[in-house]
Amino acid sequence: xxxxxxxxxxxxxxxxxxxxxxxxxxxxxxxxxxxxxxxxxxxxxxxxxxxxxxxxxxxxxxxxxxxxxxxxxxxxxxxxxxxxxxxxxxxxxxxxxxxxxxxxxxxxxxxxxxxxxxxxxxxxxxxxxxxxxxxxxxxxxxxxxxxxxxxxxxxxxxxxxxxxxxxxxxxxxxxxxxxxxxxxxxxxxxxxxxxxxxxxxxxxxxxxxxxxxxxxxxxxxxxxxxxxxxxxxxxxxxxxxxxxxxxxxxxxxxxxxxxxxxxxxxxxxxxxxxxxxxxxxxxxxxxxxxxxxxxxxxxxxx
Numbered sequence: 001x002x003x004x005x006x007x008x009x010x011x012x013x014x015x016x017x018x019x020x021x022x023x024x025x026x027x028x029x030x031x032x033x034x035x036x037x038x039x040x041x042x043x044x045x046x047x048x049x050x051x052x053x054x055x056x057x058x059x060x061x062x063x064x065x066x067x068x069x070x071x072x073x074x075x076x077x078x079x080x081x082x083x084x085x086x087x088x089x090x091x092x093x094x095x096x097x098x099x100x101x102x103x104x105x106x107x108x109x110x111x112x113x114x115x116x117x118x119x120x121x122x123x124x125x126x127x128x129x130x131x132x133x134x135x136x137x138x139x140x141x142x143x144x145x146x147x148x149x150x151x152x153x154x155x156x157x158x159x160x161x162x163x164x165x166x167x168x169x170x171x172x173x174x175x176x177x178x179x180x181x182x183x184x185x186x187x188x189x190x191x192x193x194x195x196x197x198x199x200x201x202x203x204x205x206x207x208x209x210x211x212x213x214x215x216x217x218x219x220x221x222x223x224x225x226x227x228x229x230x231x232x233x234x235x236x237x238x239x240x241x242x243x244x245x246x247x248x249x250x251x252x253x254x255x256x257x258x259x260x261x262x263x264x265x266x267x268x269x270x271x272x273x274x275x276x277x278x279x280x281x282x283x284x285x286x287x288x289x290x291x292x293x294x295x296x297x298x299x300x301x302x
Contacts, residue, residue, distance in 0.1 A: 002033060002093070004100060007146050008185040009035035015098040021252050022134070023267055023296070024102055031091040034084070042081045049077035101149055102138060102294060105269040108223075108242065110213030114166050116222050117214070118247050121262050123162035126299040128155055128174065129258065134265075137176055137204070138294045139272075141183075141192075142287035150183050150192050152176040152204065159208075159299055163247075163264065172208040172228075174295065195279060197233055205231035206295065208241070221246030226268070233278040241295075243268025248298075260300035269294045 013033035016024040053074050094100070128135055137152040154177055161170030178198040183189045193199075206228060213225035222245045230237045248256070248263040256263075271290045274283050 002088075004033070005146070006033065006035045006148070007037065007144055008188055009033065009038045010184045012184075013094075013100065014184060015094050015100050016102060017095060017098050022255065022265070024099070026133070026136070027098075028133075031093060032088040034088050038084060042084065045077050045081050049074050049081075052077075101140060101147070104292070105243070105267075105294060110215040110223055110225055112213070112215060114211060114214045116216045117166050118163035118222060118245065118264065120247055121163035121264060122301065123164065123168075124160070125302045126159045126262075126264065127302050128157045129263075129298045129300055130156065132256070132298050134256065134296055134298050136296050137174075137206075138296075140292045140294075143285055144188075145287075147287075148183050148185075148188070150181050150189075152178070152180055153182070154180050155297065157206075157297070158302075159266075163245075166211050166214050166222075170208070170211060172206075174206045174297065176204040177202060178204050195282065197278075201233050203231065206239075207231075214245075217244055217246075219244075219246065221265075224268070228270075230272070232272070235277060237272070237276055239270045239272070241268045241270045243295075256298060258298065258300060262301035264299050266295070266297045266299065 010033040012028070013030040014026060014028050015030050016026055019025045056071075056074070131154070133153075135153070135155040137155065139150040139152075141148055141150055155174055157172065157174035159170070159172040161172075162168045178196040179193060179202065181189055181192045181196065181198070183192055196204075207230075208226050208228040211224060211226050214222050217223045224241075224243055224245050226241045228239050228241060230239050244265075244267050246265045246267075248258065248265055252265075253260070253263055269292060271292055273290045274280055274286055275289070279286070
Protein backbone atom coordinates (compact mmCIF):
# COMPACT_ATOMS: atom_id res chain seq x y z
CA UNK A 1 0.00 0.00 0.00
CA UNK A 2 2.86 2.38 0.73
CA UNK A 3 4.16 1.60 -2.72
CA UNK A 4 7.82 2.61 -2.45
CA UNK A 5 9.40 -0.85 -2.32
CA UNK A 6 12.12 0.33 0.07
CA UNK A 7 14.45 -2.32 1.47
CA UNK A 8 14.84 -0.93 5.00
CA UNK A 9 12.09 0.08 7.39
CA UNK A 10 12.05 3.77 8.29
CA UNK A 11 10.50 4.28 11.76
CA UNK A 12 9.52 7.86 10.90
CA UNK A 13 9.57 8.54 7.18
CA UNK A 14 10.45 12.15 6.37
CA UNK A 15 8.76 13.79 3.41
CA UNK A 16 8.51 17.04 1.46
CA UNK A 17 5.57 19.36 0.97
CA UNK A 18 5.44 22.21 -1.56
CA UNK A 19 5.70 25.74 -0.19
CA UNK A 20 4.90 28.59 -2.62
CA UNK A 21 7.33 30.96 -0.90
CA UNK A 22 10.13 28.77 0.37
CA UNK A 23 10.29 25.83 -2.02
CA UNK A 24 9.89 22.28 -0.78
CA UNK A 25 9.60 22.04 2.99
CA UNK A 26 11.00 18.94 4.69
CA UNK A 27 8.82 17.33 7.39
CA UNK A 28 11.14 15.23 9.52
CA UNK A 29 8.59 13.19 11.47
CA UNK A 30 6.28 11.18 9.25
CA UNK A 31 4.53 7.80 9.40
CA UNK A 32 6.08 4.42 10.11
CA UNK A 33 7.31 3.22 6.71
CA UNK A 34 7.68 -0.54 6.41
CA UNK A 35 10.46 -2.07 4.33
CA UNK A 36 11.15 -5.42 2.76
CA UNK A 37 13.18 -6.35 5.85
CA UNK A 38 10.05 -6.31 8.02
CA UNK A 39 7.99 -8.03 5.32
CA UNK A 40 10.57 -10.84 5.27
CA UNK A 41 10.44 -11.06 9.06
CA UNK A 42 6.65 -11.29 9.06
CA UNK A 43 6.75 -13.97 6.36
CA UNK A 44 9.32 -15.90 8.41
CA UNK A 45 7.10 -15.73 11.49
CA UNK A 46 4.14 -16.97 9.45
CA UNK A 47 6.15 -19.90 8.09
CA UNK A 48 7.33 -20.84 11.60
CA UNK A 49 3.76 -20.70 12.93
CA UNK A 50 2.45 -22.78 10.03
CA UNK A 51 5.21 -25.40 10.41
CA UNK A 52 4.68 -25.56 14.16
CA UNK A 53 0.94 -25.96 13.69
CA UNK A 54 1.43 -28.71 11.08
CA UNK A 55 3.75 -30.59 13.45
CA UNK A 56 1.26 -30.15 16.27
CA UNK A 57 -1.62 -31.62 14.24
CA UNK A 58 0.29 -34.82 13.61
CA UNK A 59 0.72 -35.56 17.30
CA UNK A 60 -1.62 -37.90 19.15
CA UNK A 61 -2.14 -35.31 21.90
CA UNK A 62 -2.75 -32.49 19.40
CA UNK A 63 -6.05 -31.40 20.93
CA UNK A 64 -4.56 -31.09 24.39
CA UNK A 65 -1.52 -29.18 23.09
CA UNK A 66 -3.69 -26.77 21.09
CA UNK A 67 -5.52 -25.82 24.25
CA UNK A 68 -2.29 -25.39 26.22
CA UNK A 69 0.95 -23.44 25.86
CA UNK A 70 1.64 -24.60 22.29
CA UNK A 71 -1.67 -23.21 21.09
CA UNK A 72 -1.01 -19.88 22.75
CA UNK A 73 2.40 -19.68 21.02
CA UNK A 74 0.77 -20.14 17.61
CA UNK A 75 -1.85 -17.47 18.33
CA UNK A 76 0.86 -15.10 19.56
CA UNK A 77 2.89 -15.53 16.36
CA UNK A 78 -0.20 -15.03 14.27
CA UNK A 79 -1.23 -11.83 16.04
CA UNK A 80 2.35 -10.51 15.90
CA UNK A 81 2.29 -10.65 12.09
CA UNK A 82 -0.75 -8.34 12.19
CA UNK A 83 0.46 -5.94 14.88
CA UNK A 84 3.23 -4.29 12.85
CA UNK A 85 1.14 -3.54 9.72
CA UNK A 86 -1.65 -2.24 11.97
CA UNK A 87 0.86 0.05 13.73
CA UNK A 88 2.01 1.39 10.36
CA UNK A 89 -1.59 1.95 9.31
CA UNK A 90 -2.39 3.82 12.54
CA UNK A 91 0.53 6.26 12.05
CA UNK A 92 -1.15 7.40 8.85
CA UNK A 93 -0.02 7.96 5.29
CA UNK A 94 1.67 10.81 3.47
CA UNK A 95 -0.36 13.90 2.53
CA UNK A 96 -1.72 13.92 -1.00
CA UNK A 97 0.77 16.54 -2.22
CA UNK A 98 3.78 15.06 -0.40
CA UNK A 99 6.91 13.50 -1.87
CA UNK A 100 9.37 11.17 -0.18
CA UNK A 101 12.28 12.77 -2.04
CA UNK A 102 13.08 16.12 -3.56
CA UNK A 103 11.99 16.53 -7.19
CA UNK A 104 14.88 16.58 -9.61
CA UNK A 105 16.29 20.06 -10.12
CA UNK A 106 16.22 20.98 -13.81
CA UNK A 107 17.52 24.55 -13.76
CA UNK A 108 19.52 25.34 -16.88
CA UNK A 109 22.58 27.54 -16.56
CA UNK A 110 22.01 31.12 -17.78
CA UNK A 111 23.74 31.51 -21.14
CA UNK A 112 23.94 35.32 -21.36
CA UNK A 113 26.43 35.91 -18.56
CA UNK A 114 25.51 37.92 -15.48
CA UNK A 115 22.50 39.99 -16.46
CA UNK A 116 20.63 40.43 -13.17
CA UNK A 117 21.02 41.37 -9.54
CA UNK A 118 19.21 41.19 -6.20
CA UNK A 119 17.58 44.31 -4.84
CA UNK A 120 17.40 45.40 -1.22
CA UNK A 121 20.57 43.67 -0.07
CA UNK A 122 23.77 45.61 0.67
CA UNK A 123 27.26 44.41 -0.14
CA UNK A 124 29.11 42.60 2.61
CA UNK A 125 29.51 39.33 4.40
CA UNK A 126 26.56 36.94 4.77
CA UNK A 127 26.68 33.96 7.13
CA UNK A 128 24.75 30.69 7.18
CA UNK A 129 22.19 30.87 9.99
CA UNK A 130 23.58 28.52 12.62
CA UNK A 131 21.37 25.55 13.46
CA UNK A 132 18.56 26.46 11.05
CA UNK A 133 16.64 23.43 9.73
CA UNK A 134 16.62 24.79 6.17
CA UNK A 135 20.41 24.64 5.93
CA UNK A 136 21.07 21.22 4.47
CA UNK A 137 23.06 19.27 1.90
CA UNK A 138 21.11 16.40 0.33
CA UNK A 139 22.70 13.62 -1.70
CA UNK A 140 20.31 11.31 -3.57
CA UNK A 141 21.94 7.87 -3.61
CA UNK A 142 20.95 4.85 -5.69
CA UNK A 143 22.40 1.76 -4.02
CA UNK A 144 21.37 -1.52 -2.44
CA UNK A 145 18.33 -1.88 -4.66
CA UNK A 146 16.70 1.41 -3.66
CA UNK A 147 17.04 5.16 -3.92
CA UNK A 148 17.36 7.19 -0.73
CA UNK A 149 18.49 10.57 0.52
CA UNK A 150 21.56 11.20 2.63
CA UNK A 151 21.10 14.47 4.51
CA UNK A 152 23.87 16.54 6.10
CA UNK A 153 22.88 19.17 8.67
CA UNK A 154 24.70 21.52 11.05
CA UNK A 155 26.18 23.52 8.17
CA UNK A 156 28.34 26.60 8.60
CA UNK A 157 29.81 29.05 6.13
CA UNK A 158 29.90 32.55 4.67
CA UNK A 159 29.26 34.31 1.36
CA UNK A 160 31.03 37.57 0.57
CA UNK A 161 30.01 39.81 -2.32
CA UNK A 162 27.61 42.44 -3.57
CA UNK A 163 24.10 41.13 -4.34
CA UNK A 164 23.31 44.39 -6.16
CA UNK A 165 26.31 43.94 -8.49
CA UNK A 166 27.01 40.27 -9.06
CA UNK A 167 29.74 41.10 -11.58
CA UNK A 168 31.96 42.02 -8.66
CA UNK A 169 34.24 39.33 -7.17
CA UNK A 170 32.53 36.96 -4.76
CA UNK A 171 33.43 33.88 -2.77
CA UNK A 172 31.66 31.43 -0.52
CA UNK A 173 32.67 28.52 1.69
CA UNK A 174 30.23 25.99 3.13
CA UNK A 175 31.29 23.19 5.49
CA UNK A 176 29.53 20.12 6.86
CA UNK A 177 30.48 17.26 9.15
CA UNK A 178 30.16 13.92 7.28
CA UNK A 179 29.47 12.31 10.65
CA UNK A 180 26.05 14.01 10.66
CA UNK A 181 24.84 12.08 7.61
CA UNK A 182 21.32 10.76 8.11
CA UNK A 183 19.60 8.38 5.69
CA UNK A 184 16.54 7.74 7.87
CA UNK A 185 17.77 4.26 8.86
CA UNK A 186 20.51 3.98 11.51
CA UNK A 187 22.28 0.95 10.00
CA UNK A 188 22.33 2.55 6.56
CA UNK A 189 23.58 5.85 8.02
CA UNK A 190 26.46 3.98 9.67
CA UNK A 191 27.34 2.43 6.32
CA UNK A 192 27.30 5.89 4.74
CA UNK A 193 29.79 7.16 7.34
CA UNK A 194 32.06 4.24 6.50
CA UNK A 195 31.92 5.05 2.79
CA UNK A 196 32.72 8.71 3.57
CA UNK A 197 35.59 7.70 5.90
CA UNK A 198 34.12 10.20 8.37
CA UNK A 199 36.59 9.36 11.13
CA UNK A 200 39.54 10.32 8.89
CA UNK A 201 38.05 13.04 6.66
CA UNK A 202 35.87 14.94 9.12
CA UNK A 203 34.93 17.89 6.86
CA UNK A 204 32.95 18.26 3.66
CA UNK A 205 33.75 21.66 2.18
CA UNK A 206 32.17 23.38 -0.81
CA UNK A 207 33.88 26.51 -2.14
CA UNK A 208 32.25 28.78 -4.71
CA UNK A 209 34.85 30.73 -6.64
CA UNK A 210 32.73 32.78 -9.04
CA UNK A 211 29.29 33.28 -10.52
CA UNK A 212 29.30 32.52 -14.23
CA UNK A 213 25.69 33.44 -14.97
CA UNK A 214 22.64 35.16 -13.51
CA UNK A 215 19.25 36.07 -14.95
CA UNK A 216 15.81 36.89 -13.52
CA UNK A 217 13.56 34.02 -12.47
CA UNK A 218 9.77 33.93 -12.55
CA UNK A 219 9.45 34.12 -8.75
CA UNK A 220 11.37 37.40 -8.52
CA UNK A 221 14.69 35.82 -7.63
CA UNK A 222 17.57 34.86 -9.88
CA UNK A 223 18.63 31.78 -11.78
CA UNK A 224 22.35 31.41 -11.27
CA UNK A 225 25.33 29.34 -12.36
CA UNK A 226 28.61 29.08 -10.47
CA UNK A 227 31.94 27.27 -10.49
CA UNK A 228 33.33 25.73 -7.33
CA UNK A 229 35.36 22.99 -5.68
CA UNK A 230 34.22 20.21 -3.37
CA UNK A 231 36.54 18.76 -0.72
CA UNK A 232 35.32 15.15 -0.55
CA UNK A 233 37.08 12.19 1.11
CA UNK A 234 40.45 13.88 0.83
CA UNK A 235 40.09 15.04 -2.79
CA UNK A 236 39.21 18.44 -4.22
CA UNK A 237 36.79 18.04 -7.12
CA UNK A 238 35.71 20.82 -9.52
CA UNK A 239 31.93 21.22 -9.68
CA UNK A 240 29.51 23.32 -11.72
CA UNK A 241 26.38 24.43 -9.89
CA UNK A 242 23.04 25.81 -11.03
CA UNK A 243 20.24 27.07 -8.82
CA UNK A 244 18.28 30.03 -7.54
CA UNK A 245 19.16 33.01 -5.37
CA UNK A 246 16.30 34.83 -3.65
CA UNK A 247 15.91 37.82 -1.35
CA UNK A 248 13.81 36.91 1.68
CA UNK A 249 11.01 39.40 2.29
CA UNK A 250 9.59 40.26 5.71
CA UNK A 251 6.91 37.54 5.55
CA UNK A 252 9.42 34.83 4.58
CA UNK A 253 11.85 35.94 7.29
CA UNK A 254 9.08 35.80 9.88
CA UNK A 255 8.08 32.27 8.82
CA UNK A 256 11.70 31.17 9.05
CA UNK A 257 12.20 32.80 12.45
CA UNK A 258 14.87 35.21 11.15
CA UNK A 259 15.15 38.61 12.84
CA UNK A 260 17.87 40.10 10.64
CA UNK A 261 16.62 42.55 8.02
CA UNK A 262 18.89 41.40 5.19
CA UNK A 263 18.70 37.71 4.30
CA UNK A 264 18.81 35.51 1.22
CA UNK A 265 18.09 31.92 0.28
CA UNK A 266 20.24 29.77 -2.00
CA UNK A 267 18.96 26.54 -3.54
CA UNK A 268 21.56 25.02 -5.84
CA UNK A 269 22.59 21.64 -7.13
CA UNK A 270 25.28 19.75 -8.97
CA UNK A 271 26.13 16.19 -9.99
CA UNK A 272 29.03 14.30 -8.44
CA UNK A 273 30.41 11.56 -10.67
CA UNK A 274 31.37 8.49 -8.64
CA UNK A 275 34.33 7.86 -10.97
CA UNK A 276 35.80 11.23 -9.93
CA UNK A 277 35.84 10.34 -6.22
CA UNK A 278 37.35 7.74 -3.93
CA UNK A 279 33.97 6.00 -4.08
CA UNK A 280 35.01 4.61 -7.48
CA UNK A 281 36.55 1.61 -5.68
CA UNK A 282 33.00 0.68 -4.58
CA UNK A 283 31.30 1.74 -7.81
CA UNK A 284 29.64 -1.67 -8.16
CA UNK A 285 27.68 -0.97 -4.96
CA UNK A 286 25.89 1.93 -6.66
CA UNK A 287 23.11 1.74 -9.22
CA UNK A 288 23.96 5.05 -10.91
CA UNK A 289 27.12 6.68 -12.24
CA UNK A 290 26.56 9.96 -10.40
CA UNK A 291 25.07 11.32 -7.18
CA UNK A 292 22.82 14.39 -7.50
CA UNK A 293 23.50 16.85 -4.68
CA UNK A 294 21.33 19.74 -3.51
CA UNK A 295 22.47 22.56 -1.24
CA UNK A 296 19.92 24.80 0.50
CA UNK A 297 21.13 27.71 2.62
CA UNK A 298 19.63 30.61 4.54
CA UNK A 299 22.14 33.44 4.92
CA UNK A 300 21.92 36.72 6.83
CA UNK A 301 24.14 39.78 6.73
CA UNK A 302 26.69 39.89 9.52
